[in-house]
Amino acid sequence: MFQSRKTILLAALSVAVLPVLAQDNKRLLERGTYLMNGIVACGNCHVQRDKGKPIVERGLSGGMVFDEEPFKAYAPNITPDPETGIGRWTDAQLARAIREGIRPDGTVIGPPMPMAFYRDLSDDDLAAIVAYLRAQPALKNVVPKSDYRMKLPPNYGPPITAKVTAPSPKDAVKYGAYLAGPLGHCLECHTPWVKGVPDMKRIGAGGNPFKGPWGVAVSRNLTPHESGLKGWSDAEIARATQTGVRKDGSPLNPPMAYAWYKNISADDMKALTAYLRSLKPLPFGG
Template sequence: MSPRTPARRLAALLAPAFVLLLGALPAQADDNDYVAIERGRYLATVGDCSSCHLHRESPYAGGRGIEAPFGTINAPNITPDPETGLGRWTRDDFARALQQGVSRNGGHLYPALPYPWFTRISREDSDAIYAYLRTVPPVSNAVNRDTLPFPFSIRAVMRVWNGMFFEPGRFQPVIGRTDEWNRGAYLVEGLGHCGACHTPVNALGGSRRSQSFAGQALQGWYAPNIGGSSYQGIGEWGVDDVVQYLRTGANGWTRASGPMAEVVQRSTSRMTEADLRAIAVYLRDQPGRGPATAPPALAADSPRMRTGQAIYVDNCSACHRRDGQGVESMIPSLASNQIAVQAGPETLIRLVLSGSRPAATDAEPTAPAMPAFGWRLNDAQVADVVTYLRNSWGNAAPPVEASVVQTMRRQLAARGE
């Protein structure tokens, strides 16, 4: 019988408290692998899970409506709440949802969850995200999962859709490419799901992979061409330009607004430098898609260009300057600007109508905003100033009609923007 040392007595006293503490930690002790959890936290940031699964109480409690071609689909609760979240899900259930688009009860998920991209995620990464999500506080929030109209309300319809458009399978590194390129491919084509916005979809919402990154209209914006084209794409950007844009939301060419400002704020600005470079290297290696060369610019002395110029001088030139050059690292240059010459003018029109608040990142916490002109300029005036922008200072793109502005104005009003 050895006498109890003070240290042992202290240990005996603390033991019950320690057990209590352990009990307070999330279930499944084998998931409490700190390294996997931290990796999972990072990967959830790269996958931008919280931008869709956001809820006022928690980044993962769900409820936000995601616009899809056939209606709005609510993002579910993915906190570990057993009744309304993923509390009863196993790792296998979780991997099946991300990689195959099938929920725990066997029901098909809609591609509003970007599983056509997430299918490339490795099992290891899926498990790490799962382990991290087990550690977030459980929130009870029952989300309405059945918001689509008939026949899309029948989830089995997705079986047909998957047969037509879904290519399941983990990412396979391309032999002969560097590790950096392959890492970039994994991030862009998989977890980062960049193509979910930047790759055009067909009438049924399937991605047109032959047009990867060629750009499309999206949620009242235009996700631009980010392929290698020098005309509409980022063919003239260097790797550093891409990295700077993704890290800070701005570079010498442009500033991120709208949905991309959110992507930058929540996801890319929090990625490692190595991952941003990998993304840039992979993107810069993409072929040019869309028209290779610009159409001839409208003649500067045509009536619409003259009217557009007058409106520009009155309303825009104080900030963007008469020569469209803007102010270095404050006001973006509109000269040789890819946003100005995209196939769809949605972003341009809405920036003029509603203004824009750019991404705030740690690197650039208080970027200047662009004022709204919708109250001041009528549809024809907006169409003219946008047409002028699209055909000045090295830009060239088809003119924009007042009827397009009218439609856009109505859509923005309906969304309360």
């Protein structure tokens, strides 16, 4: 008698819980799709290109090469293909690789994957990114192994065990910092590097060179200084970020992910701008 009541109770519970889980998964996938097609833009590195143009039908199957001193790195296939992608990794393994830079076999993911920034991704946004990756078509593509002529760190910090939450979007400046840091890593490119590491005392001051088929593009000063965004309107900042057009109307060069950033919501763009305007004004290069 007691036993069967418990069984009925359990059955009733699982019926009630299942739709909640399905809804949660739908919410995560929606959030993941918004992030991945917008501010997070993993595809800017993990989608192969042809003469600078992303080959959309190859999805996130990788192959792009980053040939810079001291490494020649290849962006791997991060589609769910079990042989050549991440199909055999569990959600937890995939999440750890993205946020902590450690693969299931214990090896460390090297640059230019922006590990210093992804460490602060919230649990929820990380789960959303994983849900998105799982929902992509599995594509076969064997990518060569990266060659690092430098010592990679043993890890990027201790294992993350505490809960990580994102700041509330109600606080535009704080949420904008989360957008420009962990989600969009704008500040990785726009903060001057010392030995390949952003010098956070000169946050946003620009000056890093990016070589490519376009020649050399140098990241600009995003602080509210005369040499930065002081004289720019909010609309001009949004146009540059989301369509790759400068204040004077001329086109900006890669590698900024304009094609993805065009999908950043108006509210998120406002928060990003509020945050950039809150930075300490610094001369170009800091």
